Amino acid sequence: MSIIVGTDTKLVVSGLTGREGSFHGLRNRDYGTDLVAGVTPKKGGQEVDGVPIFDTVAEAVTEAGANTSMVFVPARFAAASINEAIDAGIGTVIAITEGIPVHDMLPTYWKAREAGVRMIGPNCPGALSPGKANVGIIPAQFFSQGSIGVVSKSGTLTYQIGNELKQAGLGNSSIVGIGGDPIVGSDFIDILELYESDPETELIVLVGEIGGDAEERAADYIAEHVTKPVVAYIAGFTAPPGKQMGHAGAIISGSSGTAEAKKKAFEAKGVQVGRSPSEAAAIAASIVNS
Amino acid sequence: MDLLEYQGKQLFAGAGVAVPAGEPAASVDEAVAAAERIGFPCVIKAQVLIGGRGKAGGIKVAKDVEEARTHAGAILGMDISGPRGEGPFRVHQVWVEEASEIDAEYYASVILDRSAKMPLVILSRMGGMNVEEIAEKDPGALVRLHVDPLVGLTGDDAVALAVDAGIDEDVVDGVAETLVRLYVAFNHNDATLIEVNPLIVTSHRRVVALDAKVTIDGAALFRHEELAAIEDPPEDPQERLAKEKGLTYVKLDGNVGILGNGAGLCMSTLDVVANAGGAPANFLDAGGGSKADAIVDALEVITSDPKVTAVLFNIFGGITRGDEVARGIIEAYERVDMDVPLVVRLDGTNSEEGLQLLAEANLDGLHNAKTMLGAAEQVVELAGK
Numbered sequence: 001m002s003i004i005v006g007t008d009t010k011l012v013v014s015g016l017t018g019r020e021g022s023f024h025g026l027r028n029r030d031y032g033t034d035l036v037a038g039v040t041p042k043k044g045g046q047e048v049d050g051v052p053i054f055d056t057v058a059e060a061v062t063e064a065g066a067n068t069s070m071v072f073v074p075a076r077f078a079a080a081s082i083n084e085a086i087d088a089g090i091g092t093v094i095a096i097t098e099g100i101p102v103h104d105m106l107p108t109y110w111k112a113r114e115a116g117v118r119m120i121g122p123n124c125p126g127a128l129s130p131g132k133a134n135v136g137i138i139p140a141q142f143f144s145q146g147s148i149g150v151v152s153k154s155g156t157l158t159y160q161i162g163n164e165l166k167q168a169g170l171g172n173s174s175i176v177g178i179g180g181d182p183i184v185g186s187d188f189i190d191i192l193e194l195y196e197s198d199p200e201t202e203l204i205v206l207v208g209e210i211g212g213d214a215e216e217r218a219a220d221y222i223a224e225h226v227t228k229p230v231v232a233y234i235a236g237f238t239a240p241p242g243k244q245m246g247h248a249g250a251i252i253s254g255s256s257g258t259a260e261a262k263k264k265a266f267e268a269k270g271v272q273v274g275r276s277p278s279e280a281a282a283i284a285a286s287i288v289n290s
Numbered sequence: 291m292d293l294l295e296y297q298g299k300q301l302f303a304g305a306g307v308a309v310p311a312g313e314p315a316a317s318v319d320e321a322v323a324a325a326e327r328i329g330f331p332c333v334i335k336a337q338v339l340i341g342g343r344g345k346a347g348g349i350k351v352a353k354d355v356e357e358a359r360t361h362a363g364a365i366l367g368m369d370i371s372g373p374r375g376e377g378p379f380r381v382h383q384v385w386v387e388e389a390s391e392i393d394a395e396y397y398a399s400v401i402l403d404r405s406a407k408m409p410l411v412i413l414s415r416m417g418g419m420n421v422e423e424i425a426e427k428d429p430g431a432l433v434r435l436h437v438d439p440l441v442g443l444t445g446d447d448a449v450a451l452a453v454d455a456g457i458d459e460d461v462v463d464g465v466a467e468t469l470v471r472l473y474v475a476f477n478h479n480d481a482t483l484i485e486v487n488p489l490i491v492t493s494h495r496r497v498v499a500l501d502a503k504v505t506i507d508g509a510a511l512f513r514h515e516e517l518a519a520i521e522d523p524p525e526d527p528q529e530r531l532a533k534e535k536g537l538t539y540v541k542l543d544g545n546v547g548i549l550g551n552g553a554g555l556c557m558s559t560l561d562v563v564a565n566a567g568g569a570p571a572n573f574l575d576a577g578g579g580s581k582a583d584a585i586v587d588a589l590e591v592i593t594s595d596p597k598v599t600a601v602l603f604n605i606f607g608g609i610t611r612g613d614e615v616a617r618g619i620i621e622a623y624e625r626v627d628m629d630v631p632l633v634v635r636l637d638g639t640n641s642e643e644g645l646q647l648l649a650e651a652n653l654d655g656l657h658n659a660k661t662m663l664g665a666a667e668q669v670v671e672l673a674g675k
Binding site for chain 2: 075076099100101102103104106107109110111125137138139141142152153154155156157158159160163180182183207209210211212213214217233235236237238239240241242243244245246247248249250254255259275276277278
């Protein structure tokens with residue numbers, strides 16, 4: 001098994017006719033993902049490298065059987081694309097787009113929750129289940145199939161850790177980038193719950209960063225509900241307060257959201273925290289190999 | 291994007307929230323003229339983006355023209371540091387405002403609660419001190435209400451909140467109406483924070499916003515031309531240059547210049563350098579898919595900081611290709627005056643091609659490192675103290 005994406009994923013890409021959307025959508029297909037459709041208003045009937053384009057997500061669902069949507073449209077239209085996917089009956093929406101206004105995401109978040117739709121992102125690298133499916137921009141070559149589930153706010157930091165795990169001979173059940181925005185569809189807790197019940201996952205690596213309190217809440221959740229070992233890494237110990245560090249959500253507000261507080265929250269609940277990506281990967285490897 | 295107090299008050303006024311009459315001024319003469327129009331006594335307030343202005347001497351009452359001149363002269367050009375050591379920020383503008391007679395000081399805010407994924411309205415009958423102090427002194431004096439973004443803040447909810455907070459009975463309706471208007475302002479302006487501290491009751495029992503702290507979501511500025519137009523360029527020369535070039539850069543106070551691709555990896559690079567005993571000079575995320583031009587721009591920004599004595603490039607290529615990064619570095623050596631050593635750690639997509647290109651170019655002062663930790667140790671040694 002795996003989580004979020006797998007062999008049953010039937011992908012529709014909103015924005016497949018765009019430069020980025022076609023590059024990554026077709027790359028996902030090359031990896032083995034079942035890419036069934038693209039959606040671009042007024043371009044229905046066209047094709048992108050053999051993939052049919054529809055005007056609406058609803059048509060992609062009824063005509064092509066899409067069950068997962070990847071959103072690659074520009075920020076100012078992205079929330080509308082997510083809403084459209086929710087209305088069309090899509091089960092999983094993965095929003096890659098960076099820079100969607102927070103006030104657009106607030107109602108969309110609740111709309112997805114009320115409809116029972118799983119949303120990943122926005123401002124995320126997507127989800128990869130090695131050997132099965134890749135939806136998003138994660139470079140699959142750095143990951144192999146295995147038993148470590150990864151959940152992360154950051155893309156490149158995940159590649160760094162995944163690569164170190166691979167060099168240690170370890171692979172992944174899935175890799176899920178939840179995104180670096182203040183409001184994301186799925187938090188660490190949502191993904192931890194899925195890994196806990198995924199039989200293929202033996203250990204979970206959680207990669208957090210400054211800002212918000214998703215890591216602190218994850219620490220509490222792990223203590224209560226997660227029986228599998230979890231190893232954490234937090235980025236941003238040297239970040240000054242009040243400065244946005246690249247991701248819209250990576251900001252220390254006053255004294256809250258610091259890396260130190262997050263590390264302490266994990267350690268208080270018995271979760272080991274690596275001081276560097278290498279150390280986190282090494283701790284994970286030593287647990288799995290012991 | 292943070293608004294200055296007076297910009298926040300203008301935004302409040304647009305939403306129908308009562309604010310004292312006032313005028314901004316950028317020189318002593320302008321301030322004096324504004325004071326004469328407004329009448330005496332009036333208040334001269336430094337316009338900087340930090341709290342603690344009063345304690346720093348940035349807010350003064352003027353009883354007459356001479357005092358207005360003296361205070362404006364003292365405040366304009368003053369450097370003010372924040373309570374957590376932020377800044378210092380130089381005062382370029384003052385806000386001249388009619389003096390208010392205060393009966394009561396409350397606290398009101400609307401913030402984006404990231405955990406709950408909802409706006410949170412906070413009200414307290416104890417204003418004039420910061421919210422952490424209120425929470426410490428009397429946690430019961432802070433009342434909170436999460437607002438369903440699909441519904442909004444209703445008048446009934448606001449009245450119930452005001453009653454709950456122990457607001458004086460005769461101004462419950464006035465405070466509730468102010469909360470509803472602040473919530474509307476929060477939504478309409480794509481704010482992530484609106485704080486009014488104090489929200490006062492005047493001697494005539496009017497509810498007036500005496501201060502304004504407003505943060506607007508930068509991602510939404512495309513639909514607020516009027517707000518985008520008042521955004522000042524950063525004061526720091528490197529931050530200003532980076533912004534012009536569309537790079538994500540944050541100035542820090544060390545001497546090790548840093549470039550990473552991706553926000554998470556870049557933050558992690560700063561931490562690893564600090565663990566190795568170094569002091570990072572900046573955060574610079576070259577972004578996914580960094581092309582050669584972006585690398586040249588990034589090196590130009592980093593090396594324009596005179597404190598930088600060595601630079602670390604930490605690239606783990608996913609979408610970013612190592613050969614593109616290497617071409618950017620080679621080009622930067624031709625176009626930018628590279629007088630500090632550069633440690634390059636190149637891994638991931640096309641990193642071998644990239645390393646090959648760098649080896650062939652045989653650049654002065656360029657060092658290769660295989661791992662992130664090794665690169666950090668090497669750059670710290672090269673940077674010196």
